[in-house]
Amino acid sequence: MRRVPLPNIEVTDPFWSTRQRILAEISLPLQFEHLERTGRLANFRRASGIEPGNHDGLYFNDSDVYKWAEAAALALSHHAHPTLRDQLDQVVTLVESTQLEDGYINTYFQLGRLAERWTELYEKHEMYCIGHLIEAGVSMAESLREDRLLQVAIRAADHVLATFGPNLRPGYCGHPELELALIRLSARTGDARYRDHARWQVESRGHRPSPLEAEFSAGNMRHSLFLKDGAYSGEYGQDHRPIREQEDVVGHAVRAVYLFAAATDLSREDETLLPSLRTAWHRLVTRRMYVTGGIGPSAANEGFTRDFDLPNASAYAETCASIGLMIWGRELLERTGESDYADVIERALYNGVLSGISLDGRTYFYDNPLASDGSHLRREWFHCACCPPNIARTIASVAQYAISETEAGVAIHLPIGLNAELSWGQVQVESNYPFQGKFQIRIASRIETAREVAVRIPDWADEIGFEIDGAEEAAEYRDGYAVITRVWRPDDVLIVDLELAPKWVECHPHVTDNVGRIALTRGPLIYAAESPDLGTHPAAVSPIAEAEIVETQIKGLPGLVALQTEAIVTRDGFPDALYAELGTIESADQDVKFIPYFAWNNRGRHPMAVWMRRA
């Protein structure tokens, strides 16, 4: 499966085209203002000598600027927007003027700490920042056909390659990301050195002696999550054992999935990389993933704890981690063609990722809990602001998760409405997903020959029908895809009918927090109970699983399919005591509504829950 260049895909469905328009017109221009307000752009002006001053904020703040630039470039490829265009130009110029003669670029170190550069790889994110610079440069070249930022990126990459390497100094970043970026840079430039270096970093990670451990031994690492019981552990940054021995996903969630995504791509030339990655993925999604596609339950390490530890209210489930899960899943999907990976991408995208941004595109969740007492809310920006530009670049490039070009045709992973230009012709998908399950596919091949259309059969689907020109169409089933092969005529319309029946799901009983609880779903969407639709706190509501579930609308959330059913609701009327003999609490039947999880906290701060006690 081959990725389709973003400029070749136009998103057309109401769900995503609205979000992409809001992104280009509202979210990204606002994010630029936050970059300015919080000193992130000033750091570049100071480092390049345009204005005086010291470095402001966190040492990895440059990466927010790069990720924003990448998102802006992606967004501008389909949505011309003069303000955003101008903001992007400002950033590119600023970055260009900041880069040192030798290719190095990092405002934190350039502002008074240049002698200390590359001395704390475990912590200081220098390669991580360059990784995001490279991704921005590549995306800008691909999407806007402009090479200025790519040239900066190449010089920075060359600086890394001139500093670290098998015959130079050992080293890799405490936070993986550069690996993924170098792989993209290699593909863009055709220069194999970058991919080779990425391979070298991935392969050398986790061996002893580790260059990060050496920093610990030198006394540079006192209070770090890389330590365990006072000794170097490395788990936090996946430096605890070689990549082929990492069969459990541990440590910091974003770091883990970024590293594994790069390793998956590298497995194209080396099959032996794949088995442990597949095992790690399988264990992750069968033991450590929220029903929303959130991963990494703990705030303490922004990452993983132990199997089946999935608390709801304290779920960290960082937006960036779910995005990373999508990135890794896409690598595995493209590598293997198996739909299971797309199932997880879909789960994360429509739930735990999308919850990361408000419907109006102005505020963000960093962590995405599955239950709230009403204190959790989206914010305009963060001190550590990795998530807002990360979700921006994800929304801007969502089409690249929806389809792939295949040897014999096209694979539709997610039925997002789009027009795509492939190497052999055009594909058009008309859809109102995820609210409607029926969608249409049209194929136009430049030469008259049979083309395969592979449509993913979601893990949640019971019924799926295929029809062309009023006649049922037989499909071949392969790796979770229904494959229809024919010589497509211009007026052939493949109608796919995915039944979107509301369903209650239950959770593996080892997840103690969810025992006795059920969650409502409809197609790819996980639903949540938010107090305005209940008239009470979600904890007081026990849905009756046997009751009918009907589709409905919510006034304050137009365009969303809400679900209504019956529940037993606890009455408020306990005595002035905390504990009383059983029988004190009264309850009654009541209609309650549920909304898509991604849409919660768009009407103010309210208690919310995904997993409900079954009546």
Place this chain on the structure above:
Amino acid sequence: MRRVPLPNIEVTDPFWSTRQRILAEISLPLQFEHLERTGRLANFRRASGIEPGNHDGLYFNDSDVYKWAEAAALALSHHAHPTLRDQLDQVVTLVESTQLEDGYINTYFQLGRLAERWTELYEKHEMYCIGHLIEAGVSMAESLREDRLLQVAIRAADHVLATFGPNLRPGYCGHPELELALIRLSARTGDARYRDHARWQVESRGHRPSPLEAEFSAGNMRHSLFLKDGAYSGEYGQDHRPIREQEDVVGHAVRAVYLFAAATDLSREDETLLPSLRTAWHRLVTRRMYVTGGIGPSAANEGFTRDFDLPNASAYAETCASIGLMIWGRELLERTGESDYADVIERALYNGVLSGISLDGRTYFYDNPLASDGSHLRREWFHCACCPPNIARTIASVAQYAISETEAGVAIHLPIGLNAELSWGQVQVESNYPFQGKFQIRIASRIETAREVAVRIPDWADEIGFEIDGAEEAAEYRDGYAVITRVWRPDDVLIVDLELAPKWVECHPHVTDNVGRIALTRGPLIYAAESPDLGTHPAAVSPIAEAEIVETQIKGLPGLVALQTEAIVTRDGFPDALYAELGTIESADQDVKFIPYFAWNNRGRHPMAVWMRRA
């Protein structure tokens, strides 16, 4: 109500006499070894010049030595034990030789930091340590009629009074405790200055400008829990507002209840102190107390969060905090004569306090969660070791929570078996509480006159009967006590019959963690489900509240009344996935047993839960 001196009460019932014997013979000698092993005693040797070296451990570690000494003195008053006696003498001699000429004593500051003494009242616990020294001195004088430690304590108290005061320097400790101690010292010595100083500290606390805030303003307090959003708050140490305005219990739990206990005693001379204390107590026990009598749910501040926030697995519920709750409750009980306070004392004592020590007296819980995944266990000692000696002094003095002398006779708060010598005669209680509810009371008055016997009617009791010489006895009911007044003859036996029926209780629905859950109780005991008695994880077990509950025994826990009933138990057999359509989990009926909460984790590490999903 007047407290009966400890030497005048001998505990006789099997439940507590066994614990007191284990305390004197095993726990306290072992604790002495831990004091030695961890440098706590060495600090005194070093400070007194007996051996060279710097201070080891935390700056408040002296207090562990004092609390141990207090517990040892209390224990030795009824259990002669040569090793313990010798250990106590060593400690007293060491403390004596450490005290400075001017009365100051604190090994942390005496070992190289004397110039800094009294500069960080908010944090450094100097008065707190002296408070525990005073309590030890007073207890030793009362229990063993030996004044050596009391003399040290008086000199230390005099040093405080010569340093701080209304016409001297303002100041009080970040951790209240000295106030309680000075009140006891005043009662012991008849010197009103100590009580006056305690009153001054309690009254000046929480006013602006606060002496603790002044330390913050001077730049001494950067990373402190006393701050909120970078500004001084004081809530952590109850320094946020004057005592009469503290109607909610906030901040560090132990600090709060120690302060309020002192203020309650001081209200004897000033009625205006009492209303806010009664309000604070009421709000605490109706909104912020675990069913075990645990208080302070959060590890972050070792204290309070917000109303109805009572998570089970992460419950901090420090042993010392429940002990402090008992101390405060006793002050309110003695002050008002109302049984509600004794209900809470009983709840804490038999559950959240007693769980703090293992049945063999060798290990301790610092935090007492109400649910565990099997990772929680009692430990021999702690880096911050406040709890082990605190529970020791509580067990040694448990009789002082059981009865009070009243104007007209005696009040029995807890039916602990004991022989007590009161000012007017003797009281004997024969009991096998808390496992049996029937107990006998005999009264011997030195002069033939009517004496009132007031027996508390517990909040959990449905049925209570009184009988003398085979005839039902009528009682007058007053403030939650059944009062029987008569001229008692030597062979009069008052038989009280408290029905100990097993009962399911439920929790206020605002406690979201307990919605749909029930807890099993029998008399004062809260029961817990521990996996060895279930054959599975407690989360898999849903008791059938309607099923019969029978008393039973558990092999590994002899002498305890266990309870057996029926539950629906989830079968282990989920597919290799985290989520599946409702109907995947299978379950079956099964008998399950429950044990008293205090007895859990005495058979190794196992999952445990108090609040169970109701079937």
